[in-house]
Amino acid sequence: MEFAEAKNKFIQTWGALGSQWGINKTMAQIHALLMVSSEPLSMEDVMDELRISRGNASMNLRALMDWGIVYKEYKSGERKEFFTAEKDLDELAVKIAKERSKREIKPALKVLKDVSSINPATSLETKHFVEQTKNLYDFVLKADNMIDKVTEIKDNWIGRLVMKIMR
Amino acid sequence: MEFAEAKNKFIQTWGALGSQWGINKTMAQIHALLMVSSEPLSMEDVMDELRISRGNASMNLRALMDWGIVYKEYKSGERKEFFTAEKDLDELAVKIAKERSKREIKPALKVLKDVSSINPATSLETKHFVEQTKNLYDFVLKADNMIDKVTEIKDNWIGRLVMKIMR
DNA sequence: TTAAACTTTCATTTTTTACTGAAACTTTAA
DNA sequence: TTAAAGTTTCAGTAAAAAATGAAAGTTTAA
CATH class of the missing domain: 1.10.10.10 (Winged helix-like DNA-binding domain superfamily/Winged helix DNA-binding domain)
Structure with a gap:
């Protein structure tokens, strides 16, 4: 080739x-x-x-x-x-991640928060819905936070250590 | 609501x-x-x-x-x-990640490997191309491996520790 | 100040992707 | 068996997304 x-x-x-x-x-x-x-x-x-x-x-x-x-x-x-x-790939990844977080994940989080805040007292169905969407909110929030954390990884010793362990 | x-x-x-x-x-x-x-x-x-x-x-x-x-x-x-x-969100995330890795990232990696293996001796342009695609290959490979590592995180103590630090 | 060089915008067209619905297929209970 | 209940397939259609290209807009050098 x-x-x-x-x-x-x-x-x-x-x-x-x-x-x-x-x-x-x-x-x-x-x-x-x-x-x-x-x-x-x-x-x-x-x-x-x-x-x-x-x-x-x-x-x-x-x-x-x-x-x-x-x-x-x-x-x-x-x-x-x-x-x-941008040719620095770490920088590239961070920028893409931040941008997508801002544009797509943050708005979705807001909706998750809203819909998981309805009154769950009505029915079993509703209870289940609230529970699931709450879990999802926590999960997505955690995942989204990880983006910020990864950004900082290069700046602290434990981050670099972890990256090494992960190869 | x-x-x-x-x-x-x-x-x-x-x-x-x-x-x-x-x-x-x-x-x-x-x-x-x-x-x-x-x-x-x-x-x-x-x-x-x-x-x-x-x-x-x-x-x-x-x-x-x-x-x-x-x-x-x-x-x-x-x-x-x-x-x-599937309602276990960790499980869900792992399955999606693995599937997308298999279907999309692995094939892309193969291409990256191929195109970065051309003879770089010809021109400066070619040298630069080979260098960039090599970097990209390493980077994507590293990111892809991380998916496997994250899968295992819950099974080892340092993984759990890190997750805590990351909140 | 203007006209040439260049960039942006956006209504229209093209391409891509997803959806429908009816026919073909499969399974099961009688 | 067979026919009713259920599922899958896929050619054709619809919807969504992206691209074109020409007109409008902007910048700059003379």
């Missing part, structure tokens, strides 16, 4: 993985492309490499920047804007 | 959360419904509660069973099949 083929395969795979996890395919592909580019790319470059329209490129680059995992760069003497991806 | 409204809200929210994470909405809704049902439900029950067709119910119940998070039950004297959800 030579370079062009490998690169393409990587971009396609990363795009597919994105879709499976609820991230728009093109967004994941642009990110993949920028990840493996040694130089910042212009919007034109992205359009050409992925064969996508200007609008699509613009919207997805914007989304990636909103997520904080792609940055705009300016080259002196050039009028165009260029883009690079 | 009374029971019926809360239940519906819960099912809708769980369905939406599912979609955002790449799990078909109806599948997530059925799972939500079964989670908060104190009794096993028949396919008819599911169809009626969620207003979905027989085919849809059948296919998604099957998918949930393939994932190992919904079980078939038989009531004595009844010909119909009934369904219950």
Whole structure:
């Protein structure tokens, strides 16, 4: 396998993985492309490499920047804007996790809290419902907190120790 | 808010959360419904509660069973099949994580390994590509392994200790 | 101050994904 | 056996999500 083929395969795979996890395919592909580019790319470059329209490129680059995992760069003497991806993978993971927590998990938690707060005295059915949703609330909250904790892991000795034990 | 409204809200929210994470909405809704049902439900029950067709119910119940998070039950004297959800949330999380690892992450890892194995001697561009995809391979592998480790956490003292520290 | 270079927006179209419903299939009780 | 009760399959349809492209908007160098 030579370079062009490998690169393409990587971009396609990363795009597919994105879709499976609820991230728009093109967004994941642009990110993949920028990840493996040694130089910042212009919007034109992205359009050409992925064969996508200007609008699509613009919207997805914007989304990636909103997520904080792609940055705009300016080259002196050039009028165009260029883009690079966050390449530190720990940083990348933390940003994605935080963003998804904020956008998706936190709102779901609020609903869980609300629905688990109804009066359980009415029926056996209701009792069971309240119990289950309470458990779920606790569980999701715990999982969500873990994201914050993982963020801090590198900053404390026990975290690093644990990471070693976990290999 | 009374029971019926809360239940519906819960099912809708769980369905939406599912979609955002790449799990078909109806599948997530059925799972939500079964989670908060104190009794096993028949396919008819599911169809009626969620207003979905027989085919849809059948296919998604099957998918949930393939994932190992919904079980078939038989009531004595009844010909119909009934369904219950895995209600132990730790167990649920482990099963989902393992399944997604198997279906999505493992195949992606294979690709990452392949594409990062091309000969990097050709150009600077290629060198950078190989380096980045190698890093990504290591990172994803580490993350994937963590799933296995988390599975075992409850079985060893240091795991439990860590969980406590993490709250 | 303006026009060329570039970016964003969004109504429309395309693609992808999910759902329906009826026919085929399976199981079981009589 | 067989027919009633129940389940699965899948071709066709509907709904949802993403992409296009042209017009509107913005920036900048002269």
